[in-house]
Amino acid sequence: MFEPLPLPATPPRLPNRVLVTGGAGFIGSACVWALNTLGVERIVVTDRLGRDEKWRNLVPLRFEDYLEADDLLPRLDSGALGKFDLVLHLGACSATTELDATFLARNNFEYTKQLAQWALAKHVRFVYASSAATYGDGAAGMSDIDNSNAALTRLRPLNAYGYSKHLFDQYAARAGVLPRLVGLKYFNVYGPNEAHKGDMRSLVHKAYGQIEDSGVVRLVRSHRPDYRDGEQQRDFLYVKDAVAMTLHLAMPPSAGGLYNIGSGKANTWLALTSALFGALERPPQVEFIDMPESIRAKYQYHTRADIAKLRAAEYIAPVTSLADAVKDYVKGYLQGDRRLGD
Numbered sequence: 001m002f003e004p005l006p007l008p009a010t011p012p013r014l015p016n017r018v019l020v021t022g023g024a025g026f027i028g029s030a031c032v033w034a035l036n037t038l039g040v041e042r043i044v045v046t047d048r049l050g051r052d053e054k055w056r057n058l059v060p061l062r063f064e065d066y067l068e069a070d071d072l073l074p075r076l077d078s079g080a081l082g083k084f085d086l087v088l089h090l091g092a093c094s095a096t097t098e099l100d101a102t103f104l105a106r107n108n109f110e111y112t113k114q115l116a117q118w119a120l121a122k123h124v125r126f127v128y129a130s131s132a133a134t135y136g137d138g139a140a141g142m143s144d145i146d147n148s149n150a151a152l153t154r155l156r157p158l159n160a161y162g163y164s165k166h167l168f169d170q171y172a173a174r175a176g177v178l179p180r181l182v183g184l185k186y187f188n189v190y191g192p193n194e195a196h197k198g199d200m201r202s203l204v205h206k207a208y209g210q211i212e213d214s215g216v217v218r219l220v221r222s223h224r225p226d227y228r229d230g231e232q233q234r235d236f237l238y239v240k241d242a243v244a245m246t247l248h249l250a251m252p253p254s255a256g257g258l259y260n261i262g263s264g265k266a267n268t269w270l271a272l273t274s275a276l277f278g279a280l281e282r283p284p285q286v287e288f289i290d291m292p293e294s295i296r297a298k299y300q301y302h303t304r305a306d307i308a309k310l311r312a313a314e315y316i317a318p319v320t321s322l323a324d325a326v327k328d329y330v331k332g333y334l335q336g337d338r339r340l341g342d
Helices: 026-037 069-078 101-122 149-153 160-174 195-200 203-214 239-250 269-279 308-312 322-334
Strands: 018-021 043-047 065-068 086-089 125-129 182-186 188-190 217-220 236-238 257-261 286-289
Touching: 018 026, 026 043, 026 239, 043 069, 065 069, 069 101, 086 101, 086 239, 101 125, 101 160, 125 239, 149 160, 160 182, 182 239, 188 203, 188 239, 203 217, 203 269, 203 322, 217 269, 236 239, 236 322, 239 257, 239 322, 257 308, 269 322
Parallel strands: 018 043, 018 086, 043 065, 086 125, 125 182, 182 257, 188 236, 217 286
Antiparallel strands: none
């Protein structure tokens, strides 16, 4: 029987009681699993369960309470939820194709602003999900070192989702509170507990289904002459590494500001599909299709996280290799439709 990879090493200092927003979602539920693995069960989870099946992510996990996201702020203000020493704010609409910018501004920016203001007033450590989408096409670089408002203003997100995340980063910088918070710029995270995400699932999850159905993976063609088909590059990060990095930065009070959460490497789509076929012990079969017109102007051809700042914050665990991570995902979770904690 295949034994899934364990959680990468995390520091021994642990929080006592934790609030996890978006706790039924992909990275949120993975963080609850990681906390459980470390022995932390005094966790309050909030989310919007809606009509998809992300509730299934919660079934194997241990936590003391759940409430819908719209009920959170009033209950925090009233004191009904008691005290926390850590907030992991991972709840958001993460659809890069969402066109309702008003909804994104309210859900991703205004909600985050109100929750951060509460945490700062109560002296509760606040860690929140920003996004690598704030970097846009990377023309202004993908460095997390300079967190000044002047540096952030040079970034040009390519979609409304990225802008909604960028909006809070800028707000926190202008207000002078960003050093007291931890903002995490997640790159291309993939792994178990993402099945509910629909079109926002990783290529590994989508391609696994394609292989099961037809034996072939379909990739979008390049529409730039400097990139051949399938050689568009992404910084792919396994979710177990992502949550280990998240919890590492959540623990030491000295960490503050924005941090890239990635592998530090850029891999091609072809390398990713090769790892997937390798995990399934099948020869690669790839077809190329035209990229939809609607996303061509907003498509990122290259992302790679500079993780020097993360390493300087004493995160020393090695990042799981692409081949090992994909194999763990496929054999430990996709085959058998298992979640973290099952």
